Amino acid sequence: MSFQSDNDRPRILQPSGWPLPKGYANGMAADGRIVVTGGVIGWDTAGDLPESFIAQVRQALSNIAAILAEGGARPEHLVRLTWYVIDMDEYLANLKALGRIYRELFGAHYPAMALVQVVRLVEKAARVEIEATAVVPR
Template sequence: MRILQPSGWPAPKGYANGMSAEGRLVVTGGVIGWDVHGQLPPDFIAQVRQTLRNIAAILEAGDARPEHLVRLTWYVVDMDEYLASLKALGQVYREVFGAHYPAMALVQVVRLVEKAARVEIEATAVVPR
């Protein structure tokens, strides 16, 4: 796996501009922060933490680990809430995935399928051969 950083570009903080990898692909659908009982925590950071844990569990089921992630696409219902939570988000992210930062995109949406969900994340991982 290789981080793609064009010469002369400023270093991104908390994500990579691009990733290159060869191996077996593991992808998730849109994952939200519900627990095994289908319950969503009420607050944004708790939902992000559980969403990341859920992604880690899916990766494990596919014999992958967070360091195999090459892309995350985040869908949030409130960009201001996301931006106001950057420090806590960084802590939660590192708690679950460590200091591995794949290519990421962040998109604000009107709402998610589960009305109480504040965040949904899709993940792509490549497991080396």
């Protein structure tokens, strides 16, 4: 059985009667080749991290887009993002800016997402780390 939609994008799984999530999907189904990233942080090609949370998110998402492209995937192929932040309040206080950055880089495609607060990340100056999974249609 194929779960692909007519346009070869992952299909959003929204159980009947559930409230619609904002900025993410409850689940995704897709057929194709899997492209995954490791935990991606917001450093640039020189290995430098910006100080601000927002700048780190922008760079981390840009880095994910570059990794996806290297694997022949695009942001609309994303089926899952897992965000690790060191300060949940910082994330929540910046929802509008985060939404703008996300849409600017990935459009209006919202995969299944999880958000986890952690004590710290491997890189001490990192404020966010994101893992991505995409499925490229065959």
